[in-house]
Amino acid sequence: MTTAVKPVKAPNTPPLTIPRPHNVLIVGVGGQGVIMISKVLATLCQEQGFEVKQSEVHGMAKRGGAVFSHVRFGEIVHSPTIPEGEADVLLALEWAEGMRWMPYLRQQSGTFIADTQRIVPPFACRNRTRGARTGYVGETIQTVMEQVENSFALDAMGIAKQLGVVKAANTVLLGALSTALDFPTEAWKSVISKFVPPQTTKVNLLAFDAGREWALGFDRESELRNIKDTRSLHQESTVEAGADYSRVEITEEWCKGCDICVKFCPERCLIMNEKLIVEMAEPELCTGCRMCEWLCPDFAITVHTPNHVPL
Amino acid sequence: MLDQAKTPFEIRDYIRQQLFPHFMCPGCGHGIALRALLWAIHDLGIAKDDLAIVSGIGCSGRIGAYIDANTFHTTHGRPLAFATGLKLARPDLHVIVITGDGDCLAIGGNHLIHACRRNLDITCLMLNNEIYGMTGGQVSPTTSSDRYTTTTPEGNYEPVFDACKLAQGAGAGFVGREMTLQTPSLKKLIQQGIAHPGFSFLEVISDCTEIYGRKNDLGESAEMVLSQKADFRSASYGMIADEVFQPRNVKTGVLYKDDRPEYAQAYRQKIASRAKK
Known part of the structure; x- marks a missing residue:
C-alpha cells in the first residue's frame, strides 16, 4: 500500500489546540x-483524544425527511448543539438542505461542502402539472461559490456511481471533509472500515480516496468559469420543459358515459356533460397521470403527455 | 424478455377500429382487461402475426373479435381445447385464451383442469365477473354468496369456486390474480404470464354493472371496483395484513409459479426420438 499522504490543511482552518470547540454540522x-x-x-475525534459531543435529529428520516447532526469536538465541549453562525464546516448531502442550514456556517472562515444532488421535497411540488416549476431552492452553485469563499460543490453521487456503488456517496463526501480537518488519512480510513459493512470496505475506501482527491484538486477559479459556461444552456432547457402540458383527447362517439373516469380522476378535472359524455372541464389541473385512460373500458380517452414515460 | 417495446403504447394500433364502440355495457370491466392485455402484448414486443387469440362464448368471448390479430371464436367452454390443438400444431404462436368464469369453470371446467395438467404454453385469461352476463344473468360458479341472479331469486347459497386454487391444484405452471382497477399491475401480471413457459392461468377480477351490479344494488362501475379494492389484497402482503381488512381473504398478484416441463416441447422431443429409432 502507499505511504500515508501528508494531511493538507485547509487555509482557514483554526488550529485544533485552541479551547474553543471545533464544530461540524452535517445535514x-x-x-x-x-x-x-x-x-x-x-x-x-475520540480516538484522537478530543472530547466529543454529538446530537442529531432524524425524526421523519424514513419518509425522506430532513436529517441533521451536530458534531462538536475540542479540549472541553459543554453544549452538544452548534449555535447559529458557528459551524466551522457545513457538510450538506443534499443541495436544498445545505441552503437551509447556511445561516449556521461561520462567516468568512467557515467551509461549505455540498453534494449537488437534488431531492425535491413534496412540499416543493405544489403545482403538480407535468413540467411545472417546483418550489425548490433557487440558489445555484455559482451564487453560493461567489458568496462563500471556502465552498466545495461536488457530484458525490456521480463519483460513487462511477465506482459502482451509489450508496458510497456519503463516503465520497467524507473524503472531501477530511481535507478540511487536520487528521491523518490512515486514521480516517481505519474508522471508516469499522463502520461500513465488511463486504463494502474496499469500495468505501476507494470512494474516500476519490472524494479526497477531488477536494485536493479543486480549483475555485476554473470551476466558477465552467459553471458560467454551462449555466446559460441549462436555463434554456428549463424554460422549454415548463411550456408543455399534457392534453386529454376524448373520442366522443365511443364514450358510453359510465362515469368511471370522472369518479377516479385524482385532480377532479373531468365532468359529465348534459349528453352524458365525458368532458375536460379544467385542463390546467390535469397532471397527465393517465388514470382515466387506463380505466376507460371503451378506449375513448387518450392522454398525450409531453414526455412519454412508460411504466 | 419483459419490456421489449421502444415506442409508446397506442391502443388503436391493436384494435379493429371499424367495430368500435364495442358491444359491452357502460362501465364493464372487460374493456379495461382488454387494454391491459394489449398493453402487455405491446410491451413484450410480440408481432400481431405471431399472436393467436382464442375465445369462448359470453361477454368475454366477444373480446377476441376486437383485437386486430389472429382470432378464433370457438364454442362454449371449449377455447382451451381449441387452443391446445392450435399450440401443438403451431408452437411458434403465442396462444392466448380469453374466457369467462362460466365458460371456463362450469361448462369448460374439465378442459381447464386438463390444460393445467398438461402444462402447455398457453396463457389463459379468465375474466371473472361473477355472472353469466350475455345469456341473461344466471348464477355462475364464482357468484358470491347471497347475491341475486335470475336463477337465484332467493340469493345464491352455493359455495364460491376459487379458480386459482383449482388451477394450481391441477398443475398450472403460473397462477395469478389481479383486478381491473390496478391496470398497470394487471398488465405486468399478463406480461409475466405470457413470458412464462408453461400454462399460465390468470384470473382477472372484472365487474358486471348492468346485470349483476344493478340487480344486487352494488352501484356503478366505480363503486364496484372500489368494493373489489376493499376485498382484495396483494399476495406480497402475506400475513401482515389483518384479517379484519380482508373480508374475503382473496389475494392478488403472482400466487404460484412452477417450472415444470412444457408439454408441446416434451411432445416434440418424444416424437423426434421416436423418428431416430
Whole structure:
C-alpha cells in the first residue's frame, strides 16, 4: 500500500489546540448516510483524544425527511448543539438542505461542502402539472461559490456511481471533509472500515480516496468559469420543459358515459356533460397521470403527455 | 424478455377500429382487461402475426373479435381445447385464451383442469365477473354468496369456486390474480404470464354493472371496483395484513409459479426420438 499522504490543511482552518470547540454540522435527507458520517467523525475525534459531543435529529428520516447532526469536538465541549453562525464546516448531502442550514456556517472562515444532488421535497411540488416549476431552492452553485469563499460543490453521487456503488456517496463526501480537518488519512480510513459493512470496505475506501482527491484538486477559479459556461444552456432547457402540458383527447362517439373516469380522476378535472359524455372541464389541473385512460373500458380517452414515460 | 417495446403504447394500433364502440355495457370491466392485455402484448414486443387469440362464448368471448390479430371464436367452454390443438400444431404462436368464469369453470371446467395438467404454453385469461352476463344473468360458479341472479331469486347459497386454487391444484405452471382497477399491475401480471413457459392461468377480477351490479344494488362501475379494492389484497402482503381488512381473504398478484416441463416441447422431443429409432 502507499505511504500515508501528508494531511493538507485547509487555509482557514483554526488550529485544533485552541479551547474553543471545533464544530461540524452535517445535514441531508433520510437514507443518505448523515448519521454514518457523524458517527465516523465522532469516533475519529475520540480516538484522537478530543472530547466529543454529538446530537442529531432524524425524526421523519424514513419518509425522506430532513436529517441533521451536530458534531462538536475540542479540549472541553459543554453544549452538544452548534449555535447559529458557528459551524466551522457545513457538510450538506443534499443541495436544498445545505441552503437551509447556511445561516449556521461561520462567516468568512467557515467551509461549505455540498453534494449537488437534488431531492425535491413534496412540499416543493405544489403545482403538480407535468413540467411545472417546483418550489425548490433557487440558489445555484455559482451564487453560493461567489458568496462563500471556502465552498466545495461536488457530484458525490456521480463519483460513487462511477465506482459502482451509489450508496458510497456519503463516503465520497467524507473524503472531501477530511481535507478540511487536520487528521491523518490512515486514521480516517481505519474508522471508516469499522463502520461500513465488511463486504463494502474496499469500495468505501476507494470512494474516500476519490472524494479526497477531488477536494485536493479543486480549483475555485476554473470551476466558477465552467459553471458560467454551462449555466446559460441549462436555463434554456428549463424554460422549454415548463411550456408543455399534457392534453386529454376524448373520442366522443365511443364514450358510453359510465362515469368511471370522472369518479377516479385524482385532480377532479373531468365532468359529465348534459349528453352524458365525458368532458375536460379544467385542463390546467390535469397532471397527465393517465388514470382515466387506463380505466376507460371503451378506449375513448387518450392522454398525450409531453414526455412519454412508460411504466 | 419483459419490456421489449421502444415506442409508446397506442391502443388503436391493436384494435379493429371499424367495430368500435364495442358491444359491452357502460362501465364493464372487460374493456379495461382488454387494454391491459394489449398493453402487455405491446410491451413484450410480440408481432400481431405471431399472436393467436382464442375465445369462448359470453361477454368475454366477444373480446377476441376486437383485437386486430389472429382470432378464433370457438364454442362454449371449449377455447382451451381449441387452443391446445392450435399450440401443438403451431408452437411458434403465442396462444392466448380469453374466457369467462362460466365458460371456463362450469361448462369448460374439465378442459381447464386438463390444460393445467398438461402444462402447455398457453396463457389463459379468465375474466371473472361473477355472472353469466350475455345469456341473461344466471348464477355462475364464482357468484358470491347471497347475491341475486335470475336463477337465484332467493340469493345464491352455493359455495364460491376459487379458480386459482383449482388451477394450481391441477398443475398450472403460473397462477395469478389481479383486478381491473390496478391496470398497470394487471398488465405486468399478463406480461409475466405470457413470458412464462408453461400454462399460465390468470384470473382477472372484472365487474358486471348492468346485470349483476344493478340487480344486487352494488352501484356503478366505480363503486364496484372500489368494493373489489376493499376485498382484495396483494399476495406480497402475506400475513401482515389483518384479517379484519380482508373480508374475503382473496389475494392478488403472482400466487404460484412452477417450472415444470412444457408439454408441446416434451411432445416434440418424444416424437423426434421416436423418428431416430
